[in-house]
Amino acid sequence: MSEDIPEADRAPDAPHPRMTDRLFGQEAAERAFLEAWNSGRPHHGWLLTGPNGVGKATLAWRIARFLLTDPPARADTLDPTPGHPALPRIRALSEPGLMLLRRGWDDKGKKLATQITVDEVRRLGGFFGLSSGGRRVVIVDPADDLNPSAANALLKLLEEPPTGATLLLVSHQPARLLPTIRSRCRVLRLGPLGLDALSAAVEQAGGxxxxxxxxxxxxxxxxxxxxxxxxxxxxxxxxxxxxxxxxxxxxxxxxxxxxxxxxxxxxxxxxxxxxxxxxxxxxxxxxxxxxxxxxxxxxxxxxxxxxxxxxxxxxxxxxxxxxxxxxxxxxxxxxxxxxxxxxxxxxxxxxxx
Known part of the structure; x- marks a missing residue:
């Protein structure tokens, strides 16, 4: 993406969550995902909820890096395999096994769209078609921005997920999502950070x-x-x-x-x-x-x-x-x-x- 075009899922003057390697203060949520992974039957849909700015998107990208770097069958950490060739591709948004859904850029109006549209969700059809086989990850950030048609289109994927697919939905206000979307996702709740974790996260973000x-x-x-x-x-x-x-x-x-x-x-x-x-x-x-x-x-x-x-x-x-x-x-x-x-x-x- 051009540096001149703003990213809807990036806070001003802060690094994008995909560039943020460490997550502070959310050990319980990380353990919950690892327990599901180690069980051998991880859920295909995950809803990451909690207040704004506590690390939901950072956790989504940590999970994506973990899943796309050939993780072991049993893992003690979400840290990705060091030096894996997928890591630079994930940072560049060029990894074939990854799709990010967020509000797009309106070239005509020269501004960010106000919603995630159904056309954005329909791109997943081509994504899953071209990347058949192997593990694939979709991040929706935030799912709160889905318009009604887009939400219904995403629901169909949650109801009949492609083999090897993991959908990570970031949500600040899960009550606004379709109940059927919520019911088809496992919830990871992230809470406010303690002072030490908050200080470390702020410093990491350049504050x-x-x-x-x-x-x-x-x-x-x-x-x-x-x-x-x-x-x-x-x-x-x-x-x-x-x-x-x-x-x-x-x-x-x-x-x-x-x-x-x-x-x-x-x-x-x-x-x-x-x-x-x-x-x-x-x-x-x-x-x-x-x-x-x-x-x-x-x-x-x-x-x-x-x-x-x-x-x-x-x-x-x-x-x-x-x-x-x-x-x-x-x-x-x-x-x-x-x-x-x-x-x-x-x-x-x-x-x-």
Missing amino acids: DPAAITPMAEGSTGAALRLARGGAEIYDKVADLFATPSLDRGAARAIADACAGKAGTERLEATLAALDRLLHRAARAGLIGVPQDAEGAEAKALARLAPHDVAARAWARIAQEIDDRAAHARAVNVDPTAIVWDALARIDAQSRRV
Whole structure:
């Protein structure tokens, strides 16, 4: 792939997961896969779930390297066979036994597609036809991006998998996948990283472990994003809802900063900030404002979530905003409008508390 074309499954300013050799803090998930492998009957479909940025894609690529480098019948580690000729091909995305499904590049619009389309999934027909025999691995990252037609096409493969095929589905929100897809996959759940593992993962990704804040909540991706300005965005979002009356000028400035192609990363960081605030509000309504909340965030959480009824409302609003944002991006709604819609919905709900 040209270096000028962004990769949908790669975080900004971080190496692609296929270039990341080590996985930190997810030993339980690795053991679970090895136990299945050593049983002699590993499942053909695997669903890797957990919060954003905890290593799901890194684990998928570790499994792919393991499977495509002639692993022993019984293995103690997912480390691939050293020096195997498939390793450089996997890094270059030229290994015949590997297929990666992700949002593609739209040459006409000069931007990444908003969904994984059925045409992408149909490429698997040729992949399995040309690579008949031997072990073959498909990575879908993330499966959450499959549109309905693509999801149904992938389901057919999970129902009747080709011989020697292993499908690895990365999912941040498995509840949004078809129940039939979930039921045909074995689940590997990855949890938040401890501080030592998080520090090592951040350093491996080129970040500064000293910049990690509690807001990262065990996520390498969140730690890197916060260090790139995400913490500032979160503070601005929290400040908006710390007082009863929404500062519409400040809200408009937050939305306008996401405009245009240059605002793509800003949009993701802003939506992540809103999601964090709402989920923190949902927890605060149940157990009180967390001790690590300070300043504007503490005021916002106290105002938004004084009781459990509000907590349930914020959990629902968070899901609605996520769904609406995903749909809006799929039909190319202006990013400014996406953020403004989310802020307006939060403001409207805050007036009902």
